[in-house]
Amino acid sequence: MENLNRQLLTNGFKFNDDLKIGTKKTLSEKIVQFGEGNFLRAFVDYMFDEINEQGLFEGGITLIQPIPGGDFLRNVLNEQEGLYTLIARGREDGKEVAAKRLITCVNRCINPYVDLDTYNTCAKNPELRFVVSNTTEAGISWKEEDMITDQPQDSFPAKVCNFLYVRFKEFNGDMNKGLVFIPCELIDDNGKTLKKYVLQHAANWKLGDEFINWIENACIFTSTLVDRIVTGYPREEAEALCEQFGYKDNAIDTSEIFHTWVIEGPAELEKELPFPKAGLKVIFTPDVKPYKKRKVRILNGAHTCSVLGAFLAGHNLVGELMADKMFYKYLEDALNNEIIPAIVSPELTLEDLKGFADAVFDRFQNPFIKHKLLDISLNSTSKWEARVLHTINEYYAQKKELPKILTFSFAAYLAFYRGTEIREGALIGKRGDEEYLIKDAPEVLEFYKNAWTGVDVTDKAQIAELVTKVCGNKDFWLGEDLNTELGNFPTVVADHLYNILNNGVVSEVEKVLA
Incomplete structure (x- = not known):
């Protein structure tokens, strides 16, 4: 059995008819995602994959491992060149349904604790626009002991502040190079809280008024509500599923069919991220x-x-x-x-x-x-x-x-x-x-x-x-x-x-x- 990789997309491999496949284009990286786990891959990455495939968007995702250790999934995803199979299963309108999709929008996964230079290079990418995260409820927290000299910092808000400072310096404070943050952590006002802590670090580290002004005016911090049950890697079924697929996939992800993503932010974001146009249950609103x-x-x-x-x-x-x-x-x-x-x-x-x-x-x-x-x-x-x-x-x-x-x-x-x-x-x-x-x-x-x-x-x-x-x-x-x-x-x-x-x-x- 062949291992899942991008060669299968171009060498005539016969995929099953019931498997939808994302775009086969090479995608420039427009999204950085802090978190490589099952939830984001079955929720956010699935949605980006859909709008890529429908020609409504064209952007790849770089995954960032938010904590040290736990390299297994990163290694698997990199070996599979970012590819993995998502199976969404459940009931819709009273009927049992299942949808299988080969996700192609993920390009790579980086561990900043072992590859800091590559991680910092992401911040310097002129095409980067969006930052998605799920670092658990404890991820968006204040940790005063984090310093700019720590590379990388421990807490997620401190990492974001440093990431933005690298970008700010790279583009000399260009107001057109700000980023849009779409956190998925399960806390109230996740975006507002993240912004508050990022600004607090910028002030504590004395990074200057110009940088703080750039965060305030060039960057957008949305608050979100996410809703999808993700059941992750189907350990007991994995071998049989791979037999069905005809290829070996060590990063299979599973979820329910239902999904809703509510994003609180400026109305013009919907033009940049046309999820609803693709038939996805994504709501852009001034109030979540x-x-x-x-x-x-x-x-x-x-x-x-x-x-x-x-x-x-x-x-x-x-x-x-x-x-x-x-x-x-x-x-x-x-x-x-x-x-x-x-x-x-x-x-x-x-x-x-x-x-x-x-x-x-x-x-x-x-x-x-x-x-x-x-x-x-x-x-x-x-x-x-x-x-x-x-x-x-x-x-x-x-x-x-x-x-x-x-x-x-x-x-x-x-x-x-x-x-x-x-x-x-x-x-x-x-x-x-x-x-x-x-x-x-x-x-x-x-x-x-x-x-x-x-x-x-x-x-x-x-x-x-x-x-x-x-x-x-x-x-x-x-x-x-x-x-x-x-x-x-x-x-x-x-x-x-x-x-x-x-x-x-x-x-x-x-x-x-x-």
Whole structure:
């Protein structure tokens, strides 16, 4: 079997008919990408590949390894001359679909820790225009000890400042040589935060007002929202897939079909990056916040309001939850009757929200993704606060009544967090005779351990007292006392919790849906 490389593109190799192939042109490097991992390759690089193939753009990508070590993937990508196969699989409009693509837009991968000169040369490239990144949530952080004399610097913002300074000097501060930054790190205002830290380094390193002015006025820092589940290298299937392809690919990437990229920046960026024209779900907007709200409340909110109850009912995977007719209806009612009505607005129309919710149902039923409920349960306290409580507040403010399912989800959360022993950093819960690990911040676990200790679950008064204690913990709930802010919320929750613990979660869900 031949190894994947660019010779296969030109020597008459017979690729499978169901494999789409990106452009075979030699592409000048217009994009530098900090991060060579699965997510960016299945998301950003896929999109650049599409607009290259459709003749709407012509630019190659240089990948930069953002941290030392972990050279395996860099070596593989360079051996394959940047080529790799992406398989996007899932459900769309209720049907199972798969799309295979040979990505050709990546030219090379550089490790600045071992090849600093080549890395710095990228900054001097007159054709370079865009910088994409995914250096994890911790990547965009302030590290005061980073210095201009460190080569390379440790933190990503410091690397960016140095990279820009090299470019600024190379082109004598030419205002036409600024760069557009499109960070994909999962933090709020990722672009604004990155810019703030870059400017802070420039000031600390005393690089001069002219350079700071150039950053401010020649460069663009967008903020973004990214949405695609990437499942990465399909280890168990890789050998069989390569047999299907007819070539050996050691950098196969897999993802779901769904994708959305929201980019907050100047409107003219869409002309430079015509992703929507290629049929890609990329939105250029002056404000990313409504789209973040849509994702957090519908996609994440649907997870958080359902998975804990479903786990207690005996399910272990999202797919199992969706195959259960009762929980399917639970999610339908939560989204259509409670979440969407609470957040509809001029920016988020009913049609848009329902379309997004329909896509969520397809995504949750993706047979190629085995999403464990216990994995989703991590840090459920802060998740419930951010993803569900805001919606309850808005629903209650509009209708002066509690949303039935979202209120029940709080009782399911409390039942899931029932435990009186912390072991190796986790609170120990029990589902029947089976132990499970409740993972959250140490102070949260300690609170619930103390709250549940000595509680007789058959005593309604003790259950009510526990609910009152939890609802009154303002540190957990947006600074609110849920005993006083939401009418009879604690009473309803206490009734649900008592019934879950004494009659089972299935019986109580059936009552809620009746």
